[in-house]
Amino acid sequence: MKRYTAFDPPEYLAWTPDPKLIDEFNHTLSLDAKREAVIKGLTEEDFLSLYRDLLLTRIHDIGLKRWVRTGVISKAWLGTGEEAVTVGSVRALNPRHDIVSPMIRNAGALHMMGMPLADMFRGYLATADSPSGGRDLHIGDMGAGIIQPISHMGTSATIMTGVALSFKNRGEDRVAMTWIGDGATKCAACHEGLNLAAVQNLPVIFVIQNNQVALGTRADAHGIGDLHAWPHMYGIESWSCDGNNVLDVYAATRLAAAQCRKGMGPTAIVADTFRMGGHATHDEREARDAFEPELFAHWGQRDPIGLFEAWLVREGINPSGLAQVEDEVTIEMDEAANLALASRDRLPSPEKALYEGISEGSTLIGLENRPV
Numbered sequence: 178m179k180r181y182t183a184f185d186p187p188e189y190l191a192w193t194p195d196p197k198l199i200d201e202f203n204h205t206l207s208l209d210a211k212r213e214a215v216i217k218g219l220t221e222e223d224f225l226s227l228y229r230d231l232l233l234t235r236i237h238d239i240g241l242k243r244w245v246r247t248g249v250i251s252k253a254w255l256g257t258g259e260e261a262v263t264v265g266s267v268r269a270l271n272p273r274h275d276i277v278s279p280m281i282r283n284a285g286a287l288h289m290m291g292m293p294l295a296d297m298f299r300g301y302l303a304t305a306d307s308p309s310g311g312r313d314l315h316i317g318d319m320g321a322g323i324i325q326p327i328s329h330m331g332t333s334a335t336i337m338t339g340v341a342l343s344f345k346n347r348g349e350d351r352v353a354m355t356w357i358g359d360g361a362t363k364c365a366a367c368h369e370g371l372n373l374a375a376v377q378n379l380p381v382i383f384v385i386q387n388n389q390v391a392l393g394t395r396a397d398a399h400g401i402g403d404l405h406a407w408p409h410m411y412g413i414e415s416w417s418c419d420g421n422n423v424l425d426v427y428a429a430t431r432l433a434a435a436q437c438r439k440g441m442g443p444t445a446i447v448a449d450t451f452r453m454g455g456h457a458t459h460d461e462r463e464a465r466d467a468f469e470p471e472l473f474a475h476w477g478q479r480d481p482i483g484l485f486e487a488w489l490v491r492e493g494i495n496p497s498g499l500a501q502v503e504d505e506v507t508i509e510m511d512e513a514a515n516l517a518l519a520s521r522d523r524l525p526s527p528e529k530a531l532y533e534g535i536s537e538g539s540t541l542i543g544l545e546n547r548p549v
Contacts, residue, residue: 178232178482178503184242186257186453188477194487195478202484203491205425212428219424224489225502227268227423231482232506234260234285237297240514245458249518250301256282258421258453261481262356262386264289265426266446269434270352276340278324278333278355281315282386282452291321294513295520304520311525330361330391334370334383341374341381341443352437354382354430360391360399362407371443375411380437382430383408383445386420388452393460395467408445420450421481451476 180190207213234256241253256263263285267277272290279286287297292308299307300316308316309325317325324340326333333355341353361367362385374381387404389396396404408415414436416429426448433444453476455461465473490496 178235178486179507181239183246184239186473186477188453188473189480189483192477192480192483194483198478198484199487199491202419202422202488205419205422206428209428211432212425215428215431216424221494224492224494225498227264227427228482228485228489228499229502229506230264230268230285230289231260231423231485232503233288233294233510234264235482236506236510237284237288237294240298240510241301242458244301244514252457252459253301254281254457255454256284258476258480259386259388259450260285261423261426261485262384262420262448262450265423266354266356266382266384266430266448269427269430270354272322274322274350275352275354275434276322276324276337277353278317278326278337278340280326280333280356280358280386282358282388283356287316287318287323290318290323292316292318292323294510295516298514298517299520302517302521303525304517305523305525306520329364329366330358331364331367331370333357334361334367335373336370337381337383338370338374338377338379338443341379342377344380345377350438352380352382352434354384354434356384356386358391359385359387359389359396359404360394362404363391363400371408371411371413371445374443375413378440378442380440381443382433382437383413383443384430385445385447387447387449388420389450390452390456390464390467392456393463393467405447408447413443413445414441415445415447417447417449420448421476421479421484423481423485450481451479453477 206216238255238257244250245253259282263283267286267289277286288294296308300314303311305311308318315325315327317323334357337353337355344351357367391399405417416433418425418429429446433446436444455464486499
């Protein structure tokens with residue numbers, strides 16, 4: 178894929194595929210027979226769809242960073258280097274039936290669940306026609322099965338446990354999924370959510386996105402022990418995977434979702450990855466000071482999009498076809514950003530600053546329009 182001098186991490190600018198890492202990528206896919214079987218069921222069209230979603234997620238972040246540099250917005254929260262954790266897990270669900278609650282670093286989940294790209298940009302502009310009506314840059318769409326995040330880490334675990342409880346009570350064949358950072362696993366709400374989900378045997382997937390840093394605190398400074406063993410404390414079956422290998426994430430989540438649909442309780446995915454920037458665009462230098470340069474170099478060589486692209490070419494996918502996908506995605510994203518900018522002066526009226534409510538009776542507003 179194209180590299181952007183002004184916006185990409187420096188480790189990505191002169192990126193070339195390391196044959197040993199492509200071998201490692203491929204070897205990972207054969208370590209678990211069940212995951213391998215899932216991946217063998219994918220078609221070339223499936224691979225290209227995954228590639229497209231990875232590109233959309235990365236280029237959306239680049240668009241936000243461009244807005245920061247040009248003064249359109251003051252800062253942005255990005256998922257650079259972690260795209261595979263989002264794309265692989267969402268692709269394993271049914272976007273017409275299942276419900277997700279992303280973190281700020283999982284913006285790719287929004288467009289994959291059906292939110293228009295322009296609305297994703299409008300969320301940052303706080304316009305009256307943004308998904309939140311200009312109230313919050315944390316955006317969602319109940320009608321599309323997206324419950325918006327809030328700033329308090331770990332709370333999505335309890336919220337999505339509640340959503341999964343409603344599925345169980347109504348006898349619906351649906352799965353709830355949320356992402357939890359390694360730092361959020363230290364929060365009380367996160368423990369409460371996993372415990373209740375396990376006790377009630379609920380159809381919810383917790384994706385533990387181990388990017389090795391909590392805001393600005395390294396993982397080795399905010400916790401000890403094996404994060405991969407953590408879900409077992411609650412009796413929750415989990416799958417560990419390479420968070421920079423989109424196919425490994427997809428296959429693990431597919432198996433986890435199948436188990437939930439069989440009524441076999443909550444599941445967890447522990448995905449190891451690395452945040453290639455700051456908590457947001459305002460502290461990128463501080464983030465680099467927190468880690469050794471060698472760590473950025475190590476994970477920079479494992480760019481999830483570059484690795485997947487190189488693997489696809491090795492598998493016989495025509496590079497010109499991949500370039501065409503990237504051209505289409507770039508045009509689509511530019512058009513979405515311009516469409517959002519056209520809304521920039523549409524400020525919400527004061528009376529719209531208050532929510533009329535989030536529920537009617539026992540149904541969350543928006544969810545009543547989602548088929549079982």
